[in-house]
Amino acid sequence: SKTEECLERLQEAGPPRREDLIALLSLRDEKALQPLFFAADARRKETVGDVVHLRGIVxxxxxxxxxxxxxxxxxxxxxLKRYRMTDREILEAAFAVKRANIGTLVLQxxxxxxxDAEKLCRLIESIKRETGLVITLSLGERPREEYQAFRQAGAxxxxxxxxxxxxxxxxxxxPGSRLENRLTCLGWLKDLGFETGSGNMVGLPGQDAAVLADDISLIDSLNAxxxxxxxxxxxxxxxxxxCPPGEVLPVLTILALVRLTRPVIHLPATTAMSVLHPEGRLKALASGANVFMPDFTPPAYRRLYDLYPGRSADSGDPLSILNLLEKELNRYGRTILP
Ligand code: 5AD
Ligand code: SF4
Structure with missing residues (x-):
């Protein structure tokens, strides 16, 4: 069938063909998409295995x-009531990540x-020294010199x-910002030796299949x-x-397509997926995803980190969330790895 042809071509070496991506992105019902999800899940198993990696986010x-x-x-x-955590509070949260036996901290x-760069470098150094955690930063666009200082401090x-x-x-x-600058920042980060993460939202107003195809190609060409x-x-x-919210199936479709075009990439099953559907994250993990990011922000602040509605529904204690997840994953032959 046409779907199978597109799927086969996607799994060959080299950049994905735009027409193939668009053809697969326009499949809209679950049944027609099954072969894609199946192929991505198999590819995930082959390349990154059954392990789900954990990242504690603060x-x-x-x-x-x-x-x-x-x-x-x-x-x-x-x-929105605004907050800033103190160095002490951030370090405490990092220790909680460490105690949960998780190896990576994400500071966002x-x-x-x-x-400023100086405060952040001091913070990075002390977290590194006291916990030894792998440190991921998610602080937006900064000058190259600051990224370099973060790297030297241990990020x-x-x-x-x-x-x-x-x-x-x-x-x-x-408003006031350009994609070009963002891509320049991503280039600097790569140059400086950071492992880099990119990604996009699905279901934005004004976004069509061609834009989503470009999202997938961009993730590939950035070597994310x-x-x-x-x-x-x-x-x-x-x-x-x-505006209407994004939907589960298109997100699963993109995850699967990214897994097929960039087989060893790390793909988190995001919190936003579980807001859309109670099993959204599990579905993501069955369609190419292999990472889970439990939230270690202290509860009083967590509900104020109000990016989109519904996040606080997920605001249980991270250890009990992890226990539940592990049980569910084990049913599918998947395991958790710090
Ligand atoms: N819906 C989904 N994701 C959002 N983000 C911000 N606002 C929304 C929203 N309304 C995501 C962006 C950003 C991250 C911090 O949160 O992708 O990278
Ligand atoms: Fe990030 Fe939201 Fe700030 Fe935009 S407004 S830079 S998405 S935190």
Whole structure:
């Protein structure tokens, strides 16, 4: 069948063909998509195995200078109470990640200039010294010199989602910023020896199959080590409040296509997926995903890290969430690895 032909070509070496991606992206019902999910799951098993990698995430500040149209942390959202965690609180959260037997800490915040390069370097050094954790940063766009200083201080990885591969949509959704600059930052990070993560939202207003095909090609051409892919969820206190949310099937489709085009990439099953569907994360893990990121932000702050609605439904204690996940995964022959 046509689907099988496209699938076979996608698994050959070299960049994916745009027509093949678009053909597969336009399959819309679960039955027609089954062969794609099946192929991606098999590929995942072959290349990265049955292990699900854990990353403990700490969201240490919800201040942000930007005004992305989709995001609840946008500066213009004056209804949100803002917080910054102290160095002590951040270090405590890092210890909690360590105690959960997780090997990687992800430090994330809005674009908050309060944490300048010097403060962050001191923080990175002390976390490294006291915990030995692998450190992933997710702090947005910064000058090259700052990225370099973070690297020297001991940071190992950096997440900077490209958000959408369409330059015009990017510019519309992120006033005052350009996709080109984002891609320059991703290039610097690679050069400096960071393992890098990119990724995009699915179901943004104005995004069609061609844009999603470009998202997949961009993740491939960036040589991303990781890609965070999840549905767009409209936030009531943003200009996109009345837009429809993304859907489960298109996200699973993109995850599967990324797995097939970049077989060894790390793909998290995102929190936004479980907001859309109670089994959303498990479905993601069955369609190419192999990473899970439990939230170690202290509960009082967690509900204020309000990127999109529904996140706090997931706000249990990370250890009990991990226990549950492990039980569920074991049913599918998957195991958890710190
Ligand atoms: N829906 C889904 N994801 C969102 N993010 C921000 N706002 C939303 C939303 N409304 C994601 C972006 C960003 C990350 C911090 O949160 O992809 O990279
Ligand atoms: Fe700030 Fe990131 Fe939200 Fe944009 S998406 S407003 S940069 S936290």
């Amino acid at each position: 969201e240490f500040s919800n201040y942000c200078e930007r005004n992305c149209l989709y995001c609840g942390l946008r500066q213009a959202n004056r209804q 915040s809005g674009e908050d200039p309060f944490y 190992d990885r950096y997440l900077l989602k490209h958000e959408t591969a369409s330059p015009s949509l990017y510019h519309r959704l992120r 080590d990781m890609a965070g892919i999840g549905p767009f969820l409209p936030h009531p206190q943003t200009p996109l409040s009345s």
